[in-house]
Amino acid sequence: MPSAATAVTLASNCTIFPFKQSSFSDLKLSVSDLLMLSVHYIQKGCLFTYPPFPIAHLISLLKFSLSQTLAQFPPLAGQFVTDLNGYVYISCNDVGVDFVHASATHIFIRDVIGSVDVPDHVKxxxxxxxxxxxxxxxxxxxxVQVTELADGVFIGCAVNHSVMDGTSFWNFFNTFAEVSRGVKRMTRQPDFTRNSILISNSVLKLPDDGPKITFVGDTPLRERIFSFSRESIQRLKAKTNNRKLNYEGEINVVELMAKRSIDPLKMKTETETINPTAEISSFQSLCALLWRAVTRARKFPPSKMTTFRMAVNCRHRLQPKLNPLYFGNAIQSIPTNASAGDVLSHDLHWCAEQLNNNVKAHDDATVRKFVEDWEKDPRCFPLGNFDGAMLTMGSSPRFPMYDNDFGWGRPVAVRSGRANKFDGKISAFPGREGGGSVDLEVILSPETMEGLESDPEFMQFVTVY
Known part of the structure; x- marks a missing residue:
């Protein structure tokens, strides 16, 4: 049995090439792409039960399916090239991708998902x-790495973050799964165009050996998945918006209107105020809950400024809009700042409202202003928790992470690797049962995590399965 330090054993490693030769021209990196040159590759993957056929058949199937999928995503089989002017491109030159077969047959599915903290061997x-x-x-x-477990398999991907964001990543992963289970016609064709405001003539100047990671990657951390059921999320949203729930757990707007004795002549104004579409969202409510609890756990003085960062998708914010399946990075980071005193002295609604206002304000003009400011000072994104008071939310519970059937069923769980993890890094996943359930992958210092786990306001909404 491998030691705890080396839980996984390499079985084989090879290069997979696209099923057909690429005819793509070079793709210039956008402003959003260039920002990511200093961060780690994205590492995300899915845990499955063991397939009803031998592992050798699975490896052959996935190699062939990956080759076919790469033919539909030619940039992924390419390589970066910087021209004489300093512009960085993806050369779609078919150099191929790595495919790793690994073994950890002493590890069971329960060893991956059964403990409180995410075990180190997942990395x-x-x-x-x-x-x-x-x-x-x-x-x-x-x-791509396929790891054979005692009673399951884990299919993990590492993708260059300057090539794609989460939206593009899961479109690739979903397509890989579709091809593997025999779907003949691609349902979600990526858009490789490069003609938006995100494509800049400014040059990002970098050291000869490239940019450096901006966070410390070897500090003691705890990593835990907190689950929130649909019912728990509904309760939280109702609390944030000061609403009551009906017997099905939905916000009862009609009852609320009746209790407020709304004047029929004022009905339009009042219903606009309490229309659920105008309310603070479930996800913003969850972010506010976490912001308050972590701020309490960090035991800051009231004057300490805290920051909650949220990554937002710019595809629908730009005018004209980008294709929803635009390939690449089309994300920007929205910081919301407030003192620890304000975060904790106000209620949950106030905190969520600060986040909500910033997200609503991030429109076409804001996206363009961000690009203009970057062009004046081209730089990579400073990822990290520089003052000890930051939270950075990534990924999204809207990503189709569980829509991945490689031929024998949906994933048991979604997990990520060591990439881009530091104190205060949070990732949001959909819950496996769907229906609006959410999992939060929370990375915190051990003492802060202990405080979060004993926080009554936070833990009352956490679901234990």
Missing amino acids: EFFPMDRTVSYRGHFSPLLA
């Missing part, structure tokens, strides 16, 4: 560990 289910995206000049832009 070994991913290739290209702690590889910085700039390395795409010299390394594959994509690597």
Whole structure:
């Protein structure tokens, strides 16, 4: 049996090439792409029960399916090239991607999902560990690792973050699964166009050896998945919006209107005020809950400024809108600042409202202003928790992470690797049961995590399965 330090054993490693030769021209990196050159490759994957056929058949199937999928995503089999003017491109030159077959047959599914904290061996289910995206000049832009467990398999991907964001990542992963289970016609064709405001003539100047990671990656951390059922999320949303729930757990607007004795002549104004579409969202409510609880756990003085960062999708915010399946990065980070005193002295609604206002204000003009400011000072994104008072929310519970059937059923769980993790890094996943349930992958210092786990306001909404 492998030691705890090396829970996974390499069985084989090879290069997979696209099923057909690419005819794509070079794709210029956008402003959003260039920002990510200093961060790690994305590492996300899915845990499955063991397939009803031998592992050798599975490996052959996935190699062939990956080759076919790469033919539909040619940039992933390419490499970065910087021209004489300093512009960075993806050369769709078919150099291929890494495919790793690994073994950890002493590890069971229960060992992955059954403990309170995410076990360290999960980090070994991913290739290209702690590889910085700039390395795409010299390394594959994509690597896939299939790890055989005692009663399951884990399919993990590492993708260069300057090539794609979460929206593009899960479109690729979903397509990979579709091809593997025999779907003949692609249902979600990526859009590779490069003609938006995100494509800039400004040059990002970098050191010869590339940019450096901006956070410390070896500090003691705890990583835990907190689950929130649909019913729990509904309760939280109702509390945030000061609403009552009906017997089905939905916000009862009619009852609320009746109790307020709304004047029929004022009905339009009042219903606009309490229309659920105008309310603070479930996800913003959850973010506010976490912001308050972590701020309490960190035991800051009231004057300490705290920051909650949220990554937002700009595809629908730009005018004209980008294709929802635009391939690449189309995200920007929205910081919301408030003193610890304000976060904790106001109620949940106030905190959620600060987040809500910032998200609503992030429109076409804001996106364009961000690009203009970047062009004046081109730089990579400073990822990290620099003052000890930051929370950074990534990923999204809207991503179709469980819509991945490679031929024998949906995933048991979704997990991520070591990439881009630091004190205060949070990732949101959909819950496996769907219906609006959410899982939060929370990374905190051990003492802060202990405080979060004993926080009554936070833990009353956490669902234990």
